[in-house]
Amino acid sequence: MMSDWAHYATLGAGILAWLIIALGLIQTLVYLLQLLVAAYALSRRPPVTRSALLWHRYADIAPPIALIVPAYNEEMNIVESVHSMLALEYPNFEVVVVNDGSKDQTLQRLIEGFRLVKFQRPHEDALKHKPIRGLYSSPMNERLFVVDKENGGKADAQNAGINVCRAPVFCVIDGDSILEPDALMRAVQPFIEDPERVIAVGGTIRIANGSRIESGRVQEVNLPRRWLPLFQIVEYLRAFLMARLAWSRINTLMLVSGAFGVFRRAEVVAVGGFTKGSMGEDLDLVIKLHRHMIDAGRPYRIQFIPEPVCWTEAPETLGVLGRQRSRWQRGALECFFRYRSMLFRPRYGRVGFLGLGHILVVDVLGPIAEVLGYVLIPVSWFLGFLSTPYMLAFAALVFVYGVCVSVGSLVLEEMELQRFPRARDLAILTLAAVVENFGYRQLNNFWRIKGWWQYLRSDQNWGEMTRTGLSGARK
Template structure:
């Protein structure tokens, strides 16, 4: 039966091709992660963070430019007061806080009015960046640094544009209304603007998980490990994403994203590229890419940096339903930016951003989830059917689990070696277990969520989805 033998041989070759494609993609991704880990370790070793707040003040306070903190708020009544108190207590010489109530349907505006004794005010501003109608401005005599903007709903990008229009500072800081900044975070984050004022246009800082920490009056007073397993796994994820990946890409001038939860931007640079773009849930990444494109086209020197020590604390989702919506949205935002700026993909005109930055997005975000899911399903299926030898299955498992554990544990080791934020050996042991455990199920589920984000992008889905939070007052 030569026809059957030919067919069988064809099936085997097809299965082997699929297997090698999956394994090669996995090796490429993990090689990138390992490269990031080494770059980040070198960067931290060469420029360790300054630990003393007093030294930071002496070094940067005199030359530090004024900053406007922009906090968009939509249905944030549960956490908004703690967040604003945290912002007003920051150690920085000249700053203002602009909270934008983006048409909330809950009591966000009213709790702000009650907590800070706000009253209506007038303030001149230009509509330099596009935003929905501003319904009113509120301020308080006893809080001269605070301005609350009430506007019609337009989404986060729209709210940030409104804050930029009302800003009176050369540097603006975008953040989430449900986040808490450490008291010296601005002094640390502004360092690149002080040290390299001509070139620096944007700086990002580290985001950490507040779940499990003790919080009082808008400050993290004791770092802890989350009791909730999902939040614990996200703690490792955040270490890997910020302390490793973003520090590494900043090191080689290929950083494509600054988190919307905490990032500093030169106001005029943001206006030069039209402000935040509407119609995307990835407005933070899209703005950074626009800045890269703008300065590359002009041929002007610029710098977009990441500093590991300015810490912003955020509440992580503790249920699968909320976390899945968040991750699908994040992935959809990355794909939206990738497609909007597809002319940059592997384009030498845009230097390392086009080659390394967009090449990384192509391999990890666009192709990665699809190929990984194919591997998880097809390679075990082919092995069970007797089409593939056991060596292919072992190779997939080694790439998936072996490299994953090395990268996750490496990121945790980097944190403990250089920053030492976690209080005791028990906390590190618990997180070590999470660093290992996340590779056995959690990473795979994440890929399904990312595929969901791909489907939402392809079908033109819009919106953020409901994000339920416990609130900082309950974090212990």
């Protein structure tokens, strides 16, 4: 009896190992296609327009825009970030900072930094959110408004900002982020060129750790000295200059980052704004927009363009980074299962098949398959289901392919943005792209498994995201 049980157990382990290998090969194919499509998309893009020419061409027709900045415990960076926003090169905009019941000195820093005073401003109640405790304006700058409200989470704060703002287009940006001066003008370009169809645009998020920042602007781009933010730079290049550029090319972009995204207000209000309590409110909103536009039978575009750049601070410790990645995983799972009825339905076309299919393979099944693979493939080799040459060849393929994808993303960065002026920086990032495959990638998957467990337990804890501050720091 025991021998039969052992036989079936080992056979099952072998079959599961082969399924994991098959899933890994599917992910490999997806990443390769993304890289090729992204390279093609970049090759078809016109040369990057200089900022002065962009202003001359679009300043008179650029739509009014509101920057909505949800801020919770952002005392380290909030004043610097707001200064950078007020200095943006855009003809008609307002900055709406939403203090979401911060427990630190975020509101006080804003009051002191901009001499805020309370005022009254009529606003809509199109979207539900926690009560507003007060509205503030600044005699120093008429573009700045601050909303102080009870804590309700990031999505709740963004909905409050949407209600208070008056512009037809709004941009959401994290309170710890810094926009490049021409970022807004570049981000609204698709709205100007295709006003009937474009409903959302995402830009590039870059890691500011290590760079010199003065007066709310990145004055000198430098690499961080620590491995952890270096690995994140490589990750962000893969996510933005490869994956999102590729999905945007076929109008199947499923994520416009909550750290920097531009949306048409009317469509966002029509879908009920950001979903309160969601761990992945940015992913959730984009999926809702896809569903709304397809159900309504309206032609539309949700685009990613690489030229508008937003700089943000990356976590510097394993604890903070782990909480962030587990939360991202929970957000992806929430959104997938909330909108699972769209999966593989012909009605939703590429969004249902490619967009949600990608989330299924990479975010839902991916971390489970990879972590199981760390265990089952060596076990299958030990039991004789996998030959030694095959196992070594597969392991080499996985690692070499991971390096090639990351290096390919660096090539795309050099083709398009060229934010790393020194060859030494590119060499260091290439080394990071190699080293991340030996430990960091595996650790990320364990964090994502933790996110799976938290999702199954309905854990809604956001987790503290400790900041060290961007101002003038080299980390």
